[in-house]
Amino acid sequence: MxxxxxxxxxxxxxxxxxxxxxxxxxxxxxxxxxxxxxxxxxxxxxxxxxxxxxxxxxxxxxRKFLGMPVKLWLYNLGNEPKGKGLNYLLRKKWGEAxxxxxxxxxxxxxxxxxxxxxxxxxxxxxxxxxxxxxxxxxxxxxxxxxPNHRYTIKFVEFDVDSSALGMAIREVSDKSVLKKDENYSLDRITQERERIHAELKERGYYYFVPENVLVEVDSTHKGQVALYVKVKETTPQLALMPYSLSRVIIYPGYTLEKDRRLQNAPTIDFGHYRVADPDKIFVPRVLDRIVYLKEDSVYQLSSHDITVQRLMDMGTFKFVKGQFTRSLDTSKLWAEFFCTPLPQYGIQLELSGNSKSNNYVGSQVKLTSINRNWLRRANRLEVKLSAGFDWQVGGKRADQVNTSGYTVDGEVAISFPRFILPFIKLNPRTRYVPRTRISAGYELLSRPDLYNLNSFTIQYGYLWRRTVFLDHVLNPVAISYIKPSKITADFQEILEDDPTLAQSIEKQFILGANYTVNYNTQMTGKPHTVLLTGNIDISGNIIGLFKKEEGDGIKYFMNDPFSQYVRVFADARYYMRASRRIIWANRIFAGYGYSYGNSNSLPFVKQFFIGGSNSVRAFRARTLGPGTYQSQVSTYTANEAGDIKFEMNSEARIKIFNILQGAVFFDAGNIWLQRENSEKPGAKFRFGHMFPELAVGTGIGLRLDASILILRFDLAMPLRKPWLPEGERWVIKDIRFGDPAWRKENLILNIAIGYPF
CATH class of the missing domain: 3.10.20.310 (membrane protein fhac)
Structure with a gap:
């Protein structure tokens, strides 16, 4: 060493x-x-x-790495190359002049x-x-x-004539971004030209462009400027008049090979648009809620953008090209949209990290068969098969069973490109296609040597988004049937000693609804991005009003009890790109579950777990908590869960070479019970004691980025153990890297696919 x-x-x-x-x-x-x-x-x-x-x-x-000009050092280590060799690598490949x-x-x-x-x-x-x-x-x-004096705006005057165009500009002048007494800014002037352009495009001025707007600056006002907004005298006549649409035609089966045949094909008239689909790829009415441009109406830029975006968002087209041409009548436009379809059938293979809210499975392999145009209505039919695992090495007692778990699940889902609602027709004016999704699935959660848990789920829900960053998922119908199997004798003894655990894992229905909202700016590529997720999940609240208690005080549905609870969680992630090679990633997770009526605890599949490859990596999955509680049984079975969870994670991701990344991370968190449990002293949540009861760990990692997947190896060790007496929970002083016994108990190697968050 x-x-x-x-x-x-x-x-x-x-x-x-x-x-x-x-x-x-x-x-x-x-x-x-x-x-x-x-x-x-x-x-x-x-x-x-x-x-x-x-x-x-x-x-x-x-360029520098960690403040050091490493590439320059490598360049200086070499000499001018005379051929291929070390000097060539140092000067031409690795180094930087x-x-x-x-x-x-x-x-x-x-x-x-x-x-x-x-x-x-x-x-x-x-x-x-x-x-x-x-x-x-x-x-x-x-x-x-x-800098000397900074000029401000004295006044803004819209110097336009009394034509229809001039009047249109004057009518929207109150929305101007140029404000009196604000600092002069060329960027603001550019924004004002873009604003006027967009406003006029909403009123039919299709050929008007920002460059047609002139802003004259008069700086003779004692440290201030006067701004005169005008239309350039050289503006073409085409840009000075509004246009309406004489034809709106959609070509849903367009390819270069079919170009001439399609443009000569007969069209079907649907009142405000027409469809030319001689190959009958779609049921024509499927585009009713997609096309917002209307024949015999004034051209609007927003309707144009919504139409193009929605055609792409349907998920059935590879390319969409819009083309506008003037009719013989110079105030009319002919709008055509040429849509190149994607292959109807496809297969996707995904290898990814999978961090559920209960943190049960670490990595996942998923195979999906897709029909993008089921029944010729742009419905999306998906059949999914997936398997997941959570794998940790080390930190394990000799008598401990395998704490790693795996899941196998399948799902059949149909997504319709519209809201399907009783009695009403709802089609919000957004750039994105709202969807109705119906799914049925089965999931097997297996804990070797302990039990299997079978979950059958049916959901009916809606997906929609208002912006590119914000999306919503509402499932007003979410029904699950949980059935345990293959419970070993050892685990049965544990259930007999722990009634709360026994109830959470018993055969039961979950009859409820859930709602999830996501705000994600990661696709912007900016130095600072966030991913914010909120969720509420309820069960048994409505049916519980109509069902009566049986003699044992329990309400039943189809001869099995049903769960009653409210569960919420929030997940906030922040990513900062510190340099071309360094990303600082952070996560805070908080979850709370309240059980009532039929339930003394959350169902097992809804409980919160902690530890493992996507959580507090210095502790084996499901061996930590709740609270300050620890028992020999929990250490043996690795099956601890809670109603409340709080977790914080932070890691620096450092690109070493093209496919190799390093990481330094810090994790903290714990779970707690909602109610007091005499069998688990210290497990009940107490707000003022939350932070002193957090487990803390740290470590380093290596990630192999092979483009199609990221293989992750994170080596972690504990810094604070919450089950120890107060004043002794920090164990930094006990670190003994040279002691084999310490390494076996405290060093944990997490192996997973994808990033932890």
């Missing part, structure tokens, strides 16, 4: 001792970056201004910075540059900005 540490230290000293200027030419210097100096008081929006100015400075310095001072153009960069501050109201600004030499071979740049 000591020899390895010494070897690592030698390598670190060798690398850090490499000169960053070894390959810098004799009469040049290594460029180390630029600083911006703002003379005078900084404005309130300086942080935003500075961020943009930093992004405009060129060239960029040599030094960024030189001679590559910097201070005059050009200074002019770029000056234009930017002028665009933000500093019309009399001055930018100066200066080279700062550092030692013999390094240099940086300093740009000093003297």
């Amino acid at each position: 000591i020899q390895r540490i010494l070897a690592i230290l030698i390598v670190v000293v060798f690398i850090t001792g490499c000169s960053t200027t070894r390959s810098v030419p004799k009469d040049d210097r290594l460029y180390t970056g630029s600083d911006i100096i703002w003379k005078g008081k900084k404005p309130k929006d300086y942080a935003a201004l500075e961020e943009v100015m930093d992004g405009k400075i060129r060239p960029k310095t040599n 030094p960024v030189l001072l001679s590559q910097v153009k201070p005059g050009y960069t200074g002019a770029v910075l000056q234009h930017y501050v002028e665009d933000n109201g500093y019309f009399q600004s001055l930018v100066e540059s200066k080279v700062i030499n550092k030692g013999k071979k390094k240099a940086s740049l300093k740009y000093t900005i003297t």
